[in-house]
Amino acid sequence: MTKYLLKLFAIAWALIVIAGCEESEEPLPQLLAGFTSTSLGLALADDEKSVDIELSRTDQNPTTVRLNVADAAGTEYGTDYETVPAASGGKINVEIPANGTSAALIIKKLRNPEFGEVKSFSLTISSVSNEGSAGNNSKLEVTFEENPTSSGAILMPEVGGPEQPNQVFIDLSKQSATVVSKDIWDLAFSGGNEFRVMLNYATYAMARATDKTELADVTETLVTEEFKNEMVVGQVNTAYMDDPSGDLSKTVIAEISATASENKVYVLNRGQLDTDPSTERGFVKLKIARNGDAYDITYGDINATAGFTTVTVSKNADTNFSYFSISENKVVDVAPMDSNWDFVLTTFTNTYFDGTDLYSYKFKDFVLTNYGHMKIAKVDVTAEVTYDGFTRDDVPGVSLEDHRTGIGSSWRLFDFPTFTYTINTKIFYIVEDTDGNHYKLKFTKMLNDQGERGYPEFVYELL
Secondary structure, three states, X not given: OHHHHHHHHHHHXXXXXXXXXXXXXXXOXXXXXXXXXXXXXXXXXXXXXXXXXXXXXXOOOOEEEEEEEEEOOOOOEOOOXXXXXOOEOOEEEEEEOOOOOEEEEEEEEOOOOXXXXXXXXXXXXXXXXXXXXXXXXXXXXXXXXXXXXXXXXXXXXXXXXXXXXXXXXXXXXXXXXXXXXOOOOOEEEEOOOOOOEEEOHHHOOEEEEOOOOOHHHOOOOOXXXXXXXXXXXXXXXXXXXXXXXXXHHHOOXXXXXXXXXXXXXXXEEOOEEXXXXXXXXXXXXXXXXEEOOEEEEEEEOOOXXXXXXXXXXXXXXXXXXXXXXXXXXXXXXXXXXXXHOOEEEEEEEEEEEOXXXXXXXXXXXXXXXXXXXXXXXXXXXXXXXXXXXXXXXHHHHOOOEOOOOOXXXXXXXXXXXXXXXXXXXXXXXXXXXXXXXXXXXXXXXXXXXXXXXXXXXXXXXXX
Protein backbone atom coordinates (compact mmCIF):
# COMPACT_ATOMS: atom_id res chain seq x y z
CA MET A 1 0.00 0.00 0.00
CA THR A 2 2.86 2.35 0.86
CA LYS A 3 4.48 1.78 -2.53
CA TYR A 4 1.12 2.39 -4.22
CA LEU A 5 0.63 5.67 -2.37
CA LEU A 6 4.16 6.78 -3.18
CA LYS A 7 3.58 6.04 -6.85
CA LEU A 8 0.34 8.04 -6.84
CA PHE A 9 2.12 10.91 -5.10
CA ALA A 10 4.92 10.91 -7.71
CA ILE A 11 2.41 10.96 -10.58
CA ALA A 12 0.44 13.77 -8.97
CA TRP A 13 3.60 15.79 -8.36
CA ALA A 14 4.72 15.34 -11.97
CA LEU A 15 1.35 16.56 -13.20
CA ILE A 16 1.60 19.59 -10.93
CA VAL A 17 5.11 20.39 -12.23
CA ILE A 18 3.99 19.99 -15.86
CA ALA A 19 0.93 22.14 -15.29
CA GLY A 20 3.05 24.74 -13.56
CA CYS A 21 5.49 24.82 -16.46
CA GLU A 22 2.69 25.17 -18.95
CA GLU A 23 1.13 28.00 -16.97
CA SER A 24 4.48 29.84 -16.71
CA GLU A 25 5.07 29.87 -20.46
CA GLU A 26 4.15 33.25 -21.91
CA PRO A 27 2.42 33.26 -25.29
CA LEU A 28 4.50 34.49 -28.20
CA PRO A 29 3.64 37.94 -29.57
CA GLN A 30 1.60 38.11 -32.75
CA LEU A 31 3.62 37.20 -35.84
CA LEU A 32 3.38 40.16 -38.24
CA ALA A 33 4.77 40.61 -41.74
CA GLY A 34 5.42 43.80 -43.70
CA PHE A 35 7.42 45.27 -46.55
CA THR A 36 10.47 47.38 -45.73
CA SER A 37 9.04 50.06 -48.01
CA THR A 38 5.65 51.23 -49.22
CA SER A 39 6.96 52.28 -52.63
CA LEU A 40 9.57 51.11 -55.10
CA GLY A 41 10.54 52.90 -58.29
CA LEU A 42 12.56 51.54 -61.18
CA ALA A 43 14.16 54.16 -63.40
CA LEU A 44 15.02 53.63 -67.07
CA ALA A 45 18.50 52.38 -66.18
CA ASP A 46 17.25 49.86 -63.59
CA ASP A 47 16.82 46.27 -64.74
CA GLU A 48 15.70 45.02 -61.35
CA LYS A 49 15.32 45.97 -57.71
CA SER A 50 14.48 44.06 -54.57
CA VAL A 51 12.46 44.72 -51.46
CA ASP A 52 12.52 42.75 -48.23
CA ILE A 53 9.54 41.30 -46.41
CA GLU A 54 10.24 41.35 -42.66
CA LEU A 55 8.70 39.43 -39.77
CA SER A 56 8.15 40.98 -36.35
CA ARG A 57 9.82 37.95 -34.76
CA THR A 58 11.36 34.62 -35.67
CA ASP A 59 9.39 31.40 -35.81
CA GLN A 60 10.67 27.86 -35.43
CA ASN A 61 8.86 26.91 -38.64
CA PRO A 62 9.23 28.35 -42.15
CA THR A 63 6.79 31.20 -42.76
CA THR A 64 4.89 31.67 -46.00
CA VAL A 65 3.80 35.21 -46.83
CA ARG A 66 1.23 35.32 -49.64
CA LEU A 67 0.97 38.42 -51.81
CA ASN A 68 -1.84 39.57 -54.09
CA VAL A 69 -0.70 41.17 -57.35
CA ALA A 70 -2.79 44.00 -58.83
CA ASP A 71 -1.69 45.45 -62.19
CA ALA A 72 -2.66 49.00 -63.13
CA ALA A 73 -4.24 49.58 -66.53
CA GLY A 74 -1.66 49.10 -69.27
CA THR A 75 0.69 47.06 -67.07
CA GLU A 76 0.89 43.28 -67.40
CA TYR A 77 2.79 40.61 -65.49
CA GLY A 78 4.99 38.61 -67.84
CA THR A 79 5.06 41.41 -70.42
CA ASP A 80 6.22 44.45 -68.49
CA TYR A 81 7.73 42.73 -65.47
CA GLU A 82 8.19 39.50 -63.56
CA THR A 83 9.12 38.58 -60.01
CA VAL A 84 11.31 36.16 -58.09
CA PRO A 85 9.57 34.19 -56.64
CA ALA A 86 7.27 34.03 -59.63
CA ALA A 87 3.56 34.85 -59.51
CA SER A 88 0.88 32.31 -60.30
CA GLY A 89 -2.76 33.25 -60.70
CA GLY A 90 -2.10 36.72 -59.35
CA LYS A 91 -0.48 35.34 -56.18
CA ILE A 92 3.14 35.22 -54.98
CA ASN A 93 4.33 33.02 -52.12
CA VAL A 94 7.45 34.31 -50.37
CA GLU A 95 9.11 31.79 -48.07
CA ILE A 96 10.97 32.99 -44.98
CA PRO A 97 13.13 30.19 -43.54
CA ALA A 98 12.71 28.81 -40.04
CA ASN A 99 14.22 31.13 -37.42
CA GLY A 100 14.68 33.78 -40.11
CA THR A 101 13.31 37.30 -40.06
CA SER A 102 13.22 38.35 -43.70
CA ALA A 103 13.30 37.33 -47.35
CA ALA A 104 13.80 39.32 -50.55
CA LEU A 105 11.32 39.75 -53.36
CA ILE A 106 12.95 40.70 -56.68
CA ILE A 107 11.15 42.85 -59.25
CA LYS A 108 12.52 42.40 -62.80
CA LYS A 109 11.59 44.94 -65.44
CA LEU A 110 11.10 43.33 -68.86
CA ARG A 111 10.69 46.55 -70.86
CA ASN A 112 10.88 50.29 -70.31
CA PRO A 113 7.79 52.49 -70.48
CA GLU A 114 7.42 54.89 -73.38
CA PHE A 115 8.47 58.53 -72.94
CA GLY A 116 6.27 60.16 -70.29
CA GLU A 117 4.53 56.86 -69.54
CA VAL A 118 4.34 55.26 -66.07
CA LYS A 119 3.84 51.54 -65.57
CA SER A 120 2.70 50.44 -62.12
CA PHE A 121 1.33 47.61 -60.01
CA SER A 122 0.81 46.89 -56.34
CA LEU A 123 1.53 43.99 -54.02
CA THR A 124 -0.55 43.41 -50.89
CA ILE A 125 0.06 40.90 -48.11
CA SER A 126 -3.05 38.71 -48.01
CA SER A 127 -2.03 35.99 -45.54
CA VAL A 128 0.81 34.85 -43.28
CA SER A 129 1.27 31.25 -42.15
CA ASN A 130 1.97 30.18 -38.55
CA GLU A 131 -1.15 32.11 -37.45
CA GLY A 132 0.46 35.36 -38.53
CA SER A 133 -1.07 38.39 -40.19
CA ALA A 134 -0.16 41.53 -42.12
CA GLY A 135 1.41 44.28 -40.04
CA ASN A 136 2.64 47.75 -40.93
CA ASN A 137 3.62 48.40 -44.57
CA SER A 138 1.33 45.66 -45.84
CA LYS A 139 1.11 47.19 -49.34
CA LEU A 140 3.87 48.02 -51.83
CA GLU A 141 3.36 50.31 -54.84
CA VAL A 142 5.81 49.67 -57.71
CA THR A 143 6.34 52.09 -60.60
CA PHE A 144 8.46 52.08 -63.75
CA GLU A 145 9.18 55.65 -64.86
CA GLU A 146 12.00 57.91 -65.99
CA ASN A 147 12.85 59.45 -62.62
CA PRO A 148 10.96 57.79 -59.76
CA THR A 149 11.22 59.30 -56.28
CA SER A 150 10.98 57.08 -53.23
CA SER A 151 8.40 58.09 -50.63
CA GLY A 152 10.47 56.37 -47.96
CA ALA A 153 11.59 52.98 -46.78
CA ILE A 154 13.33 50.94 -44.13
CA LEU A 155 16.90 50.21 -45.23
CA MET A 156 19.44 47.83 -43.72
CA PRO A 157 22.84 48.76 -45.22
CA GLU A 158 25.18 45.77 -45.55
CA VAL A 159 28.26 47.15 -43.81
CA GLY A 160 29.32 43.57 -43.18
CA GLY A 161 28.94 42.85 -39.48
CA PRO A 162 31.34 43.57 -36.58
CA GLU A 163 34.45 44.01 -38.79
CA GLN A 164 32.52 46.39 -41.06
CA PRO A 165 34.52 45.63 -44.25
CA ASN A 166 32.14 47.55 -46.53
CA GLN A 167 31.28 51.12 -47.38
CA VAL A 168 27.61 51.60 -48.31
CA PHE A 169 26.55 54.62 -50.38
CA ILE A 170 22.86 55.49 -49.94
CA ASP A 171 20.58 57.28 -52.42
CA LEU A 172 17.31 58.10 -50.64
CA SER A 173 15.21 59.20 -53.59
CA LYS A 174 16.19 56.12 -55.60
CA GLN A 175 15.96 53.88 -52.54
CA SER A 176 19.26 52.29 -53.42
CA ALA A 177 22.47 51.19 -51.71
CA THR A 178 25.85 50.75 -53.41
CA VAL A 179 28.13 48.39 -51.49
CA VAL A 180 31.92 48.44 -52.01
CA SER A 181 34.77 46.84 -50.12
CA LYS A 182 36.51 49.60 -48.18
CA ASP A 183 39.99 48.33 -49.03
CA ILE A 184 39.64 48.50 -52.83
CA TRP A 185 41.03 52.05 -52.88
CA ASP A 186 43.96 53.95 -51.40
CA LEU A 187 43.79 57.51 -52.69
CA ALA A 188 41.00 59.76 -53.96
CA PHE A 189 41.95 62.38 -56.56
CA SER A 190 39.78 65.49 -56.62
CA GLY A 191 37.76 66.04 -59.79
CA GLY A 192 37.35 69.77 -59.11
CA ASN A 193 39.45 72.73 -60.17
CA GLU A 194 42.00 72.13 -57.42
CA PHE A 195 44.64 69.40 -57.48
CA ARG A 196 44.06 67.67 -54.15
CA VAL A 197 44.38 64.07 -52.99
CA MET A 198 42.52 62.43 -50.09
CA LEU A 199 43.58 59.35 -48.10
CA ASN A 200 41.36 56.32 -47.52
CA TYR A 201 39.70 57.33 -44.25
CA ALA A 202 37.90 53.96 -44.06
CA THR A 203 41.14 52.01 -43.63
CA TYR A 204 42.66 54.62 -41.26
CA ALA A 205 45.39 55.43 -43.79
CA MET A 206 48.05 58.00 -42.93
CA ALA A 207 50.73 59.81 -44.93
CA ARG A 208 53.90 61.66 -44.06
CA ALA A 209 55.84 64.09 -46.19
CA THR A 210 59.61 63.76 -46.60
CA ASP A 211 62.05 66.46 -47.68
CA LYS A 212 62.92 64.42 -50.79
CA THR A 213 61.67 64.96 -54.34
CA GLU A 214 63.02 61.70 -55.80
CA LEU A 215 61.63 58.30 -54.79
CA ALA A 216 65.06 56.66 -54.99
CA ASP A 217 66.28 58.94 -52.20
CA VAL A 218 63.68 57.60 -49.74
CA THR A 219 64.88 54.29 -48.27
CA GLU A 220 64.87 52.42 -44.97
CA THR A 221 67.58 54.78 -43.76
CA LEU A 222 64.87 57.42 -43.51
CA VAL A 223 61.82 55.20 -43.15
CA THR A 224 62.85 53.37 -39.99
CA GLU A 225 60.58 51.24 -37.82
CA GLU A 226 60.25 54.20 -35.47
CA PHE A 227 59.23 56.39 -38.44
CA LYS A 228 56.55 53.86 -39.38
CA ASN A 229 55.29 53.33 -35.83
CA GLU A 230 54.58 57.02 -35.52
CA MET A 231 52.16 56.71 -38.46
CA VAL A 232 49.71 54.28 -36.82
CA VAL A 233 46.21 55.46 -35.87
CA GLY A 234 45.50 55.90 -32.17
CA GLN A 235 48.33 58.25 -31.27
CA VAL A 236 48.96 61.99 -31.00
CA ASN A 237 49.64 62.13 -34.73
CA THR A 238 46.72 63.95 -36.37
CA ALA A 239 49.24 65.76 -38.58
CA TYR A 240 49.41 62.56 -40.63
CA MET A 241 45.65 62.30 -41.33
CA ASP A 242 43.22 64.35 -43.43
CA ASP A 243 40.97 66.76 -41.57
CA PRO A 244 37.66 65.01 -40.72
CA SER A 245 35.67 67.99 -42.02
CA GLY A 246 36.48 67.04 -45.61
CA ASP A 247 38.03 70.47 -46.25
CA LEU A 248 40.39 69.79 -49.16
CA SER A 249 42.69 72.62 -48.08
CA LYS A 250 43.49 70.50 -45.00
CA THR A 251 44.64 67.23 -46.56
CA VAL A 252 47.94 65.65 -45.51
CA ILE A 253 49.18 65.61 -49.09
CA ALA A 254 49.73 69.22 -50.07
CA GLU A 255 48.12 70.68 -53.18
CA ILE A 256 49.89 69.22 -56.20
CA SER A 257 52.13 71.87 -57.73
CA ALA A 258 52.37 72.58 -61.43
CA THR A 259 56.15 72.59 -60.90
CA ALA A 260 57.09 68.91 -60.63
CA SER A 261 60.23 69.55 -58.56
CA GLU A 262 58.14 71.19 -55.83
CA ASN A 263 56.13 68.03 -55.15
CA LYS A 264 57.57 66.00 -52.28
CA VAL A 265 57.79 62.25 -51.82
CA TYR A 266 55.30 60.90 -49.26
CA VAL A 267 55.34 57.73 -47.22
CA LEU A 268 51.88 56.20 -47.15
CA ASN A 269 50.65 53.83 -44.47
CA ARG A 270 47.80 52.14 -46.36
CA GLY A 271 46.10 51.50 -43.02
CA GLN A 272 44.47 48.40 -41.64
CA LEU A 273 41.33 46.30 -41.66
CA ASP A 274 39.25 45.65 -38.55
CA THR A 275 39.97 41.94 -38.33
CA ASP A 276 41.14 40.26 -35.10
CA PRO A 277 44.04 40.89 -35.01
CA SER A 278 44.08 43.87 -37.38
CA THR A 279 45.26 43.22 -40.95
CA GLU A 280 47.99 45.71 -41.83
CA ARG A 281 47.97 46.89 -45.44
CA GLY A 282 51.61 47.98 -45.54
CA PHE A 283 53.67 51.01 -46.53
CA VAL A 284 54.61 52.50 -49.89
CA LYS A 285 56.36 55.67 -51.01
CA LEU A 286 54.82 57.86 -53.68
CA LYS A 287 55.04 61.13 -55.51
CA ILE A 288 52.20 62.90 -57.33
CA ALA A 289 52.60 65.46 -60.10
CA ARG A 290 50.30 67.24 -62.54
CA ASN A 291 49.89 65.97 -66.07
CA GLY A 292 47.87 68.67 -67.82
CA ASP A 293 44.46 68.45 -66.19
CA ALA A 294 45.23 65.00 -64.82
CA TYR A 295 47.51 63.53 -62.14
CA ASP A 296 50.56 61.29 -62.42
CA ILE A 297 51.18 59.06 -59.42
CA THR A 298 54.53 57.28 -59.15
CA TYR A 299 55.02 54.78 -56.35
CA GLY A 300 57.00 51.77 -55.18
CA ASP A 301 58.31 49.73 -52.28
CA ILE A 302 60.00 51.65 -49.48
CA ASN A 303 63.39 50.07 -50.20
CA ALA A 304 63.23 50.23 -54.01
CA THR A 305 65.68 52.50 -55.85
CA ALA A 306 64.33 51.77 -59.37
CA GLY A 307 61.46 50.09 -61.19
CA PHE A 308 58.77 52.47 -59.96
CA THR A 309 55.21 52.41 -61.33
CA THR A 310 53.62 55.51 -62.86
CA VAL A 311 49.89 55.77 -63.61
CA THR A 312 47.91 58.72 -64.96
CA VAL A 313 44.68 59.47 -63.12
CA SER A 314 42.19 61.63 -65.01
CA LYS A 315 39.65 63.89 -63.36
CA ASN A 316 36.01 62.85 -63.58
CA ALA A 317 33.50 65.70 -63.83
CA ASP A 318 30.65 63.43 -62.65
CA THR A 319 32.22 62.51 -59.32
CA ASN A 320 33.91 64.32 -56.48
CA PHE A 321 36.91 62.02 -56.77
CA SER A 322 38.63 59.44 -58.93
CA TYR A 323 39.63 56.52 -56.70
CA PHE A 324 42.97 54.77 -57.17
CA SER A 325 44.00 51.31 -56.01
CA ILE A 326 47.68 50.57 -55.45
CA SER A 327 46.95 46.83 -55.29
CA GLU A 328 45.12 46.91 -58.64
CA ASN A 329 47.41 49.58 -60.14
CA LYS A 330 44.41 51.40 -61.63
CA VAL A 331 41.41 53.66 -61.06
CA VAL A 332 38.52 51.73 -59.48
CA ASP A 333 34.79 52.36 -59.02
CA VAL A 334 33.91 53.41 -55.47
CA ALA A 335 31.36 56.20 -54.98
CA PRO A 336 28.52 56.53 -57.49
CA MET A 337 28.04 59.70 -59.51
CA ASP A 338 27.57 62.77 -57.29
CA SER A 339 23.87 62.92 -58.12
CA ASN A 340 23.36 59.27 -57.16
CA TRP A 341 24.22 59.21 -53.48
CA ASP A 342 23.43 61.19 -50.35
CA PHE A 343 25.53 59.67 -47.57
CA VAL A 344 27.84 56.74 -46.90
CA LEU A 345 28.04 54.37 -43.94
CA THR A 346 31.68 53.64 -43.28
CA THR A 347 34.48 53.26 -40.82
CA PHE A 348 36.33 56.54 -40.38
CA THR A 349 39.55 58.18 -39.21
CA ASN A 350 38.44 60.76 -36.68
CA THR A 351 40.05 62.78 -33.90
CA TYR A 352 39.67 62.50 -30.13
CA PHE A 353 40.63 65.15 -27.56
CA ASP A 354 41.30 63.80 -24.07
CA GLY A 355 41.52 67.23 -22.48
CA THR A 356 45.23 67.55 -23.13
CA ASP A 357 46.15 66.00 -26.46
CA LEU A 358 44.45 65.44 -29.80
CA TYR A 359 44.59 61.81 -30.96
CA SER A 360 43.82 60.13 -34.26
CA TYR A 361 41.00 57.70 -33.63
CA LYS A 362 39.41 54.66 -35.35
CA PHE A 363 35.65 55.11 -35.59
CA LYS A 364 33.12 52.49 -36.65
CA ASP A 365 29.42 53.09 -37.39
CA PHE A 366 30.16 56.46 -38.98
CA VAL A 367 28.02 58.32 -41.52
CA LEU A 368 29.44 60.90 -43.96
CA THR A 369 27.22 63.07 -46.13
CA ASN A 370 27.91 63.77 -49.79
CA TYR A 371 29.90 66.90 -48.99
CA GLY A 372 28.94 69.76 -51.30
CA HIS A 373 25.85 68.00 -52.65
CA MET A 374 23.35 67.65 -49.80
CA LYS A 375 22.26 69.42 -46.62
CA ILE A 376 21.27 68.11 -43.23
CA ALA A 377 19.80 69.23 -39.91
CA LYS A 378 19.81 67.42 -36.59
CA VAL A 379 16.51 67.70 -34.70
CA ASP A 380 16.20 67.12 -30.95
CA VAL A 381 13.18 65.13 -29.82
CA THR A 382 11.01 66.96 -27.30
CA ALA A 383 7.45 66.68 -26.03
CA GLU A 384 6.41 69.00 -28.86
CA VAL A 385 8.78 67.81 -31.61
CA THR A 386 8.72 64.13 -32.61
CA TYR A 387 9.72 62.15 -35.67
CA ASP A 388 6.15 60.98 -36.35
CA GLY A 389 4.74 64.48 -35.87
CA PHE A 390 7.25 66.30 -38.07
CA THR A 391 5.72 67.41 -41.41
CA ARG A 392 6.79 69.36 -44.48
CA ASP A 393 5.36 72.51 -42.86
CA ASP A 394 8.07 72.21 -40.18
CA VAL A 395 10.97 72.15 -42.66
CA PRO A 396 11.43 75.97 -42.83
CA GLY A 397 11.99 75.96 -39.07
CA VAL A 398 15.19 73.91 -39.23
CA SER A 399 18.61 75.11 -40.33
CA LEU A 400 19.96 72.85 -43.08
CA GLU A 401 23.75 72.82 -43.51
CA ASP A 402 26.26 71.27 -45.89
CA HIS A 403 28.13 69.37 -43.19
CA ARG A 404 30.18 66.24 -43.96
CA THR A 405 29.86 64.86 -40.41
CA GLY A 406 26.32 66.15 -39.85
CA ILE A 407 25.27 62.62 -38.90
CA GLY A 408 28.67 61.21 -37.99
CA SER A 409 28.30 58.99 -34.92
CA SER A 410 25.51 61.01 -33.31
CA TRP A 411 22.93 58.36 -34.23
CA ARG A 412 24.26 55.92 -31.64
CA LEU A 413 25.37 56.08 -28.01
CA PHE A 414 28.16 54.27 -26.17
CA ASP A 415 28.08 53.56 -22.44
CA PHE A 416 31.63 53.22 -21.10
CA PRO A 417 30.77 51.51 -17.78
CA THR A 418 28.85 48.69 -19.47
CA PHE A 419 30.66 48.87 -22.84
CA THR A 420 27.33 48.72 -24.67
CA TYR A 421 25.88 50.53 -27.70
CA THR A 422 22.34 51.82 -28.13
CA ILE A 423 20.43 53.91 -30.65
CA ASN A 424 20.15 57.61 -29.84
CA THR A 425 16.37 57.97 -29.69
CA LYS A 426 16.58 61.64 -28.71
CA ILE A 427 17.37 62.88 -32.23
CA PHE A 428 16.34 62.49 -35.84
CA TYR A 429 17.50 64.16 -39.05
CA ILE A 430 16.06 66.28 -41.84
CA VAL A 431 17.83 65.74 -45.15
CA GLU A 432 17.77 67.77 -48.35
CA ASP A 433 19.09 65.23 -50.83
CA THR A 434 21.00 65.71 -54.06
CA ASP A 435 17.69 65.97 -55.96
CA GLY A 436 16.27 68.68 -53.69
CA ASN A 437 13.83 66.35 -51.91
CA HIS A 438 13.30 66.70 -48.17
CA TYR A 439 13.21 63.59 -46.01
CA LYS A 440 12.99 62.92 -42.31
CA LEU A 441 15.23 60.07 -41.17
CA LYS A 442 16.03 58.18 -38.00
CA PHE A 443 18.15 55.17 -37.12
CA THR A 444 16.37 52.23 -35.50
CA LYS A 445 19.01 49.49 -35.10
CA MET A 446 22.76 48.93 -34.99
CA LEU A 447 23.06 45.46 -33.40
CA ASN A 448 21.92 41.98 -34.43
CA ASP A 449 20.12 39.54 -32.13
CA GLN A 450 23.47 38.47 -30.69
CA GLY A 451 24.32 42.04 -29.70
CA GLU A 452 27.00 42.46 -32.39
CA ARG A 453 27.71 45.78 -34.09
CA GLY A 454 27.61 46.23 -37.84
CA TYR A 455 23.90 45.67 -38.50
CA PRO A 456 22.44 49.19 -38.88
CA GLU A 457 18.89 49.99 -39.88
CA PHE A 458 17.19 53.30 -40.57
CA VAL A 459 13.81 54.53 -41.70
CA TYR A 460 13.07 57.62 -43.76
CA GLU A 461 10.00 59.35 -45.18
CA LEU A 462 9.47 61.94 -47.90
CA LEU A 463 8.14 65.25 -46.55
